[in-house]
Every structure is written in C-alpha cells, then in structure tokens.
Amino acid sequence: MGVPVISRLEIWVRRAVPAMVVLFIAALGAMTVAMARDAHERAVADATAELEQLGALLSQDLREAAKRFPKADPNALLADAMPSRALARGAQAFISNAAGDIVAAAGRKAPRGALNDYLGPTQPLTIFAEKAGVLRIALPDGAEALAGVRTLAAPFSQLALVYPMQAVLADWRTASLRTGVLFVATALVLAALAFAYFWQASRARESDRVCDLVRDRIDTALSRGRCGLWDWDLARGRIYWSDSMYEILGLAPIGNYLSFGDVNALVHPQDGDLAAIAEMITASRAESVDHAFRMQNVRGEWVWLRARAELVRERAGATPHLVGICVDITEQKTLAERTATADMRLRDAIESVSEAFVLWDADNRLVMCNSKFQRLHNLSADAVTPGAPYVQVMEKGTPPMIQTETALAGRPQAGARTYEARLGDGRWLQINERRTKDGGYVSVGTDITALKRHEEQLMESERRLMATVADLRRSRQTLELQAQQLADLAEKYLEQKAEAETANRAKSEFLANMSHELRTPLNAVIGFSDMMRQETFGPLGAGKYVDYANDIHQAGEYLLGVISDVLDMSRLEAGRFTIAKADFELDAGLAGALASVEQAALEKNVALTAEAMPGRRAHADRTAFEKILSILLRNAVKFTPPEGRVSVRARFVMGTLNIYVEDSGAGIPAAALAKIGRPFEQLSGGLDNGMKGSGLGLAIARSLVDLHGGSMRIRSTVGVGTIVMVRLPQTRDAPRQKLLMAAAAASAPRRAYAPKLRAAARR
Numbered sequence: 001m002g003v004p005v006i007s008r009l010e011i012w013v014r015r016a017v018p019a020m021v022v023l024f025i026a027a028l029g030a031m032t033v034a035m036a037r038d039a040h041e042r043a044v045a046d047a048t049a050e051l052e053q054l055g056a057l058l059s060q061d062l063r064e065a066a067k068r069f070p071k072a073d074p075n076a077l078l079a080d081a082m083p084s085r086a087l088a089r090g091a092q093a094f095i096s097n098a099a100g101d102i103v104a105a106a107g108r109k110a111p112r113g114a115l116n117d118y119l120g121p122t123q124p125l126t127i128f129a130e131k132a133g134v135l136r137i138a139l140p141d142g143a144e145a146l147a148g149v150r151t152l153a154a155p156f157s158q159l160a161l162v163y164p165m166q167a168v169l170a171d172w173r174t175a176s177l178r179t180g181v182l183f184v185a186t187a188l189v190l191a192a193l194a195f196a197y198f199w200q201a202s203r204a205r206e207s208d209r210v211c212d213l214v215r216d217r218i219d220t221a222l223s224r225g226r227c228g229l230w231d232w233d234l235a236r237g238r239i240y241w242s243d244s245m246y247e248i249l250g251l252a253p254i255g256n257y258l259s260f261g262d263v264n265a266l267v268h269p270q271d272g273d274l275a276a277i278a279e280m281i282t283a284s285r286a287e288s289v290d291h292a293f294r295m296q297n298v299r300g301e302w303v304w305l306r307a308r309a310e311l312v313r314e315r316a317g318a319t320p321h322l323v324g325i326c327v328d329i330t331e332q333k334t335l336a337e338r339t340a341t342a343d344m345r346l347r348d349a350i351e352s353v354s355e356a357f358v359l360w361d362a363d364n365r366l367v368m369c370n371s372k373f374q375r376l377h378n379l380s381a382d383a384v385t386p387g388a389p390y391v392q393v394m395e396k397g398t399p400p401m402i403q404t405e406t407a408l409a410g411r412p413q414a415g416a417r418t419y420e421a422r423l424g425d426g427r428w429l430q431i432n433e434r435r436t437k438d439g440g441y442v443s444v445g446t447d448i449t450a451l452k453r454h455e456e457q458l459m460e461s462e463r464r465l466m467a468t469v470a471d472l473r474r475s476r477q478t479l480e481l482q483a484q485q486l487a488d489l490a491e492k493y494l495e496q497k498a499e500a501e502t503a504n505r506a507k508s509e510f511l512a513n514m515s516h517e518l519r520t521p522l523n524a525v526i527g528f529s530d531m532m533r534q535e536t537f538g539p540l541g542a543g544k545y546v547d548y549a550n551d552i553h554q555a556g557e558y559l560l561g562v563i564s565d566v567l568d569m570s571r572l573e574a575g576r577f578t579i580a581k582a583d584f585e586l587d588a589g590l591a592g593a594l595a596s597v598e599q600a601a602l603e604k605n606v607a608l609t610a611e612a613m614p615g616r617r618a619h620a621d622r623t624a625f626e627k628i629l630s631i632l633l634r635n636a637v638k639f640t641p642p643e644g645r646v647s648v649r650a651r652f653v654m655g656t657l658n659i660y661v662e663d664s665g666a667g668i669p670a671a672a673l674a675k676i677g678r679p680f681e682q683l684s685g686g687l688d689n690g691m692k693g694s695g696l697g698l699a700i701a702r703s704l705v706d707l708h709g710g711s712m713r714i715r716s717t718v719g720v721g722t723i724v725m726v727r728l729p730q731t732r733d734a735p736r737q738k739l740l741m742a743a744a745a746a747s748a749p750r751r752a753y754a755p756k757l758r759a760a761a762r763r
Contacts, residue, residue: 014201021194025187032183036176040169044146047168048134051148054086055130055161058093059150066153074104074156082106090167094118094160095152100126103156111140115160125149126158136165219243226328230309234320239263248305248328250298268294268302289322292329304333355446356429362439364390376400376445400429420448428452504573518563526556565696572703579621579707586618586650586657593629594648600637607645608637616650618657619730624704629659631697632724636663639722652730656710659726668716676714701726 061081065072074095082093092107096115105111111118116126118140125132126149134148144165152159218229219242228245232238238257246253249266264274271293289309294302309324350357350368356376358369366388374384377397384393400423417433430446532540533549540546571577590610601608618625629648636646644664651658668676676698705712708728716722 017197018194021190025190028183028186032179036172036179039172039175043169043172047146047163050086051091051134051146051161051163054083054091055148055150055159058082058161059152059159062095062156062159063153066156070155075106078104078106090164090170092162092164094162096157096160097155098157100157115158119147119149119160119162123147125160129158139164228305228326228328230307230322230324230326232309232322234322245326248297248303248326249295266295268296270294289324303328304330355444357442357444359436359442360390360440364440366390366393367440373445519560522556522560522563526553526560529553529556565700568700569696569703572700577703577707579624579704581620581708582622583617583619584622584625586613586616589618589622589625590629590648590650592622592626593633596626596630597633597637600634601646604637604640604644605642606637606640608633609645609647611647611649613650616652618650618728620657620708620728621704624707625728628701628704628726629661631701632661632726635697636661636665636722636724639663640665655730657728657730659728661724661726662721664721667718667720667722668714669718673714673716 058078058081062077065077065081069077078093078095082091087107090107093105094102094111094115095104097103100114100116102111102113102115102118116123119125120137120139123135123137125135125137125147129149129151132149134146137145137147139145139162146163146165146168148161150159150161151157221227226244226248228248229240229242230245231240233240238259240257243253267274272291277289277291288311289307292304292306294304297303305326306329307324307326309322312321312323347368351370353370354372356370356372358373359367361367366384366386368386369384373379374381377394377399379393379397383396400421416435417431419431421429421431423429427447427449428451430448431443432446433441433443435441529549529552531537533546533553535546540549568577594608594610598608633646633648640646640663646661646663649660649662651660702712705726705728709731710726710728712727713725714722715725
C-alpha cells in the first residue's frame with residue numbers, strides 16, 4: 001500500500017513545485033514593491049520635513065541679516081544663509097521683493113519674472129505662505145518639486161524653497177534599483193532551480209514512461225500469449241508475479257510479490273508440491289525446471305500451466321533466483337482430450353455403422369477399419385494393424401466371391417467409383433470408393449440385399465398397378481356412360497318438376513276461381529237460412545225446420561270460412577297478396593281481433609283477456625295484423641276446453657313488436673309441432689260438431705308474418721297449454737312480399753339447366 005501513496009504524493013509534489021516557486025516569487029515581488037513604496041513615502045516625508053526646517057531657519061537668518069545689513073545684496077545674504085548640504089542635495093531658494101519679483105536665488109540662476117509665475121499661478125503658496133505648508137507642485141519646465149513659502153521682513157517680501165522630486169528621490173531610486181536587481185537575481189535563481197527540477201523530473205518521467213511502455217508491451221505480449229512471468233526468490237521464499245499471471249487465474253492484482261505459501265495453496269495436490277522443487281534447486285541437483293501442473297482460478301476451475309524456469313545467480317554468493325515463464329496450456333490439454341475423445345467416438349461410430357468401412361492413406365497403408373470389413377474379408381485382428389500395407393492385409397484374408405459386378409449409372413467423378421456386386425451367398429453389396437485430399441482412399445461397402453428385394457417387389461407392384469390402371473380406364477368409360485344416363489334423367493326430372501309446378505299454379509288459380517264461384521251461392525244459402533231461422537216472414541211450421549235452418553246456416557258459415565281460407569292461401573302462394581304497412585293504435589288492432597272470437601269464447605265460457613297498452617302505436621298492415629291475431633285466437637278458443645282462459649299481451653323489445661297468445665288448452669304434442677303451420681296439416685281429432693277445419697289457419701298466419709319480415713314460434717306442453725309468439729319488426733323498410741315474389745319467380749324451372757347438369761354428370 002506504500003507505493004501507491006508515495007506515487008500519489010509525488011504527483012502532488014510535482015504539481016505543487018511550480019505553484020510554490022511562483023508563489024514565492026510573487027511574495028518576494030510584493031514585498032519588494034511594498035518596501036520600495038514605503039521607502040518612497042519616507043523619502044518624500046523626510047524631504048518635506050527638511051524643507052520646512054530649512055524654510056524656518058533661512059527666514060529667521062534673513063530677517064536678522066536684513067536688520068544688520070539693510071543695504072546688503074540679497075544674493076549675498078541668501079548665499080551666506082543657505083546651507084551647503086541643502087544645495088548639494090539640489091535644494092533651491094528664491095527671494096521676492098514687495099512687487100513679487102524674484103530678486104535673489106540660490107542653487108540655480110534666478111529666473112526672470114514674478115515668484116508667483118515660477119511657482120504656478122494656481123498654487124496657494126504665495127498667498128498663504130507658512131500656512132500653506134509644503135506642497136507638491138509642477139515647475140514651468142514640467143518637473144515636479146516640493147515647495148514652501150515663508151514671509152520675510154522689508155525690504156524683502158517672501159522666501160520660496162524648491163526641492164525637485166528628482167533630487168528628493170535620487171537615493172530612493174538607487175536603493176530601489178539595488179532591490180530590483182536582487183529580486184530579479186533571486187527569481188532567476190529560483191526559475192533555474194525550478195527548470196532544473198522539472199527537467200530532471202521530465203527525464204525521470206520519460207524513463208518511467210519508457211519502462212512502463214516496455215513493461216506494458218511485455219505484459220501485453222505475455223497476456224496475448226497466455227504467459228506469466230515468474231521470479232522466485234528461493235532464499236526469501238517469495239515469488240514475483242506479472243499482471244498477466246493474475247489475468248490467467250482471473251485474480252485481482254494484490255502486489256507483484258506473493259509468498260510461497262499463497263502460491264503453493266493454489267496448486268492442485270495431485271500435481272506435485274513446489275516445496276520439492278525448491279529443495280531440488282537448493283541442493284543444486286538441477287539448474288532448470290520444466291513442470292506442468294494445475295492451479296485454481298478465481299472461479300474455482302483448474303487451469304493447466306507449464307512452468308519453464310532457470311536458476312539465475314546475479315553474482316557469486318548472491319541469493320539464487322528461479323526466473324522463467326508459466327504458459328497456459330489448458331487449451332492444449334483440452335484439445336488433446338477432445339482429440340482422444342473424438343478419435344474414440346469416430347472409431348465407435350465406424351464400428352457401429354452397418355457398412356464395411358476401410359480407410360487407406362496415400363501410401364496404401366491401413367489407417368482404420370471396422371469389424372464388418374474384417375468379416376467380409378475374413379481378416380483376423382492381427383491382420384488389421386494400423387500402418388499395415390494393402391498387399392499384406394489382403395494376403396491374410398479371403399476376398400468374397402463376386403458373381404456379378406454392375407457399375408451404377410451416372411456421371412463418374414475423378415478418383416471415385418461406385419458399383420454393385422452380388423456375392424455367392426446371394427447378398428448384394430454397393431461399394432463406394434473415394435479418394436481423400438491427402439491421396440488416400442476410403443471404401444464403404446453397404447449391404448443392399450433388402451433394397452434389391454424391395455426393388456423386385458416394387459417392379460411386381462408396378463406390373464400390378466398397370467393392370468389396375470387398365471381396369472380403372474374401363475371403369476371410367478362405364479362411369480361416363482352412367483353419367484350420360486344421369487344427365488338424361490336430370491333433364492327429365494326438371495321437365496317433370498316444371499310440369500308439376502305448372503300444375504300447382506293451375507291448381508291455385510283454379511281454387512281461387514272456384515272460391516269466388518262458391519261464395520256467391522254460399523252467401524245466398526247463408527242469408528236465406530238466417531232469414532228462415534229468424535222466421536222473418538212468419539213461422540215455418542214444425543220446430544224441426546228451425547233446427548234444420550240453424551244447421552244450414554252453421555254449415556254455410558263453416559264452408560264459407562274454409563273457402564275464404566283456401567282463397568287466401570291460394571293468393572299467398574300465387575304471390576297476389578299485398579300488404580301496406582302503416583301506423584295504428586295497438587289497442588285498436590287487438591280489440592278488432594278479439595271481437596272476431598268474442599262470440600265463440602262466450603259460447604264455450606272461455607275467459608278472453610288482453611293487456612292494454614294505451615298510446616302505443618304499431619307499424620304493420622292492420623288488416624293482416626288483425627287476421628293473424630284472429631287466426632291465433634280462433635285456434636286458441638277452439639282447442640281450449642270450457643272454463644278455460646285465453647290471453648293476449650304485447651311487448652316492444654329492441655325495435656320489434658312481440659305478441660304473445662297464450663291458452664290453457666290441451667296442448668300440442670312435440671311430434672306434431674313440426675307439422676304446425678303447413679298447409680292442410682291438421683291435428684288428430686275433431687271438434688264437438690265433428691268438423692276438423694281446413695288446416696290453413698296457421699299457414700296463412702305464418703305467411704302473413706313472413707310478409708311483414710317477422711317470425712312466429714310455438715311452445716306447447718300437453719295438458720298445460722300453448723304459447724304462440726309473433727315477432728313483427730317495426731322498421732319502415734319495403735314490404736317483404738316483393739322479395740318473396742322474386743324468390744318464387746326465380747324458383748321456376750328452366751330447361752337451360754339440363755345441359756349443365758349433363759356436363760356435370762360427365763365430369
């Protein structure tokens with residue numbers, strides 16, 4: 001763990017050195033600037049104080065000299081009073097008269113003009129004198145200077161002292177120059193030291209980079225070659241491992257050195273102990289090691305390694321090292337095992353095939369064969385030794401006796417031959433010989449005896465099949481003749497069907513005409529019989545005549561109803577009955593139907609009820625609607641015993657009108673329900689008066705319901721009663737009778753279909 005910490009510290013130190021050098025130079029420069037600025041301020045302050053003292057001293061001396069020598073020359077007085085030290089340092093002194101003109105000067109030639117012009121007209125020095133103190137001014141030539149003014153006694157006016165800044169800062173500049181030179185020299189020395197450090201560090205890094213590059217290349221080569229580098233220090237008992245060695249075992253690198261015990265713990269216990277190798281090397285019984293062993297990787301798997309190392313002594317008496325490489329030979333071991341397994345499997349596969357197999361090399365030497373080949377040539381196990389020449393092998397065996405040999409048809413290939421041979425014992429062999437890529441050849445002999453037998457059976461089957469085909473051809477001719485006969489029969493059937501339908505239509509028309517012819521006399525019979533039984537024109541005489549008149553009237557009405565039903569059924573079958581849908585009061589339609597059977601219900605004492613639906617309107621043909629209900633109610637009353645009940649109710653369900661007619665009559669047997677609704681179909685048994693009816697009521701009702709596009713269902717239980725449900729759609733579409741009429745017209749027989757049926761029969 002120490003090496004990575006030192007490496008990290010070295011990186012931080014290398015990064016911190018330039019920062020510390022720059023920081024030190026910056027600090028030194030800041031200190032130099034601060035000291036120079038402080039020295040500058042002290043020099044100006046000292047010059048200011050000196051100028052104030054000099055002004056006070058000169059003004060005092062000039063006052064006393066003016067009193068003693070009133071006629072003396074001002075220049076002489078100023079020269080005597082001015083200290084030589086001040087003049088040497090560049091100080092200047094000027095005396096002005098009462099008019100403000102300069103009359104005397106010391107330190108330089110007296111300028112012409114007024115003192116105020118020399119000092120600057122904007123300066124307050126000449127105005128306030130001592131009160132203004134020492135000020136920093138700009139002289140007429142542009143140079144800066146320190147100046148102070150003192151008031152003198154007459155005949156003089158003012159004393160002006162001027163100290164040029166160049167003279168004030170002369171010592172400061174000299175000291176600053178020395179300090180700057182020292183700072184630059186120090187910075188250069190530090191920069192040189194830093195450069196030398198970085199140059200040396202860069203060389204060290206370059207050396208490290210080269211070493212790392214070489215080591216990486218070595219590690220890469222070792223990793224690609226699945227090799228590991230070992231350096232075994234026998235004296236210390238530690239082993240140096242390269243990173244590739246860790247990679248082979250899948251371990252995370254924990255250092256370049258491992259103890260002998262750690263390495264020995266990974267070695268397979270059956271592959272020897274490293275301690276024995278160490279003892280052998282120490283005893284100098286061997287100078288090199290070539291040892292294959294297994295080591296356990298991180299997944300718990302065993303990796304085969306081959307260690308090749310040599311004993312190395314760096315100098316005489318030095319600790320010996322065992323240096324070498326360790327190669328991963330797991331793939332070679334696995335490949336060898338797989339090769340051995342594949343060879344064993346190949347031999348087993350060749351042995352298990354049903355063919356005689358033999359393989360010869362390019363020198364006609366035996367490579368391998370199976371037991372079938374041995375048995376075919378009567379060879380012993382000693383004769384089929386791998387590597388035996390062909391001639392030697394065949395001399396030790398007895399070749400099979402071949403009666404016939406037939407080459408198979410097909411395009412021959414170079415170095416290949418396929419033929420069939422029949423042996424003396426009746427067996428057949430198919431022999432395939434092919435040249436291999438290395439110049440040898442392989443021969444496979446397949447027993448095809450069963451195939452030959454199947455081939456003979458197939459040929460016999462083919463002969464039988466040809467005979468069967470001839471029989472089928474004759475049967476086909478017979479079938480074509482029968483098809484022609486069926487076509488003729490179909491044509492005759494269509495003709496007879498057309499005649500039957502024509503007769504049916506003629507019957508319907510005849511019944512319709514006869515119904516009209518019968519109604520006229522029946523109406524007269526019914527009318528006159530009604531007048532006779534009511535004795536409109538007087539009594540008939542005997543009472544028996546009244547009974548006869550009632551019977552005549554009842555029979556006439558019954559016959560009229562039958563004829564009306566026959567007429568309606570004929571019109572429906574002929575497609576002449578039309579309906580006209582319209583909206584009407586549902587209760588009114590129900591009342592009209594109930595009124596038609598009310599008298600019959602009263603005569604039989606049958607309770608007749610209907611659920612009222614005031615305000616609801618139905619969309620249908622009202623006449624047909626009442627006709628349907630009348631038929632259903634008449635049947636319900638007819639087959640309901642006295643004291644029974646008949647009820648009618650209606651419901652609107654999802655756009656349809658459902659009408660339920662329920663009675664408590666005798667019920668209808670399940671076998672008879674299938675016939676209900678067919679024309680002229682009647683239940684067994686008659687009514688009390690012996691009349692069974694025409695059997696057309698339900699057929700008429702069902703036909704009228706169909707014209708409305710609806711449906712009728714009957715549910716009945718013997719001894720309980722019957723429920724008839726009529727479903728009428730309430731949509732405003734076209735009447736269904738047009739569709740029914742079109743269907744009836746399409747059902748007419750057509751003689752043109754006969755040729756098509758005849759052609760179909762031929763096919």
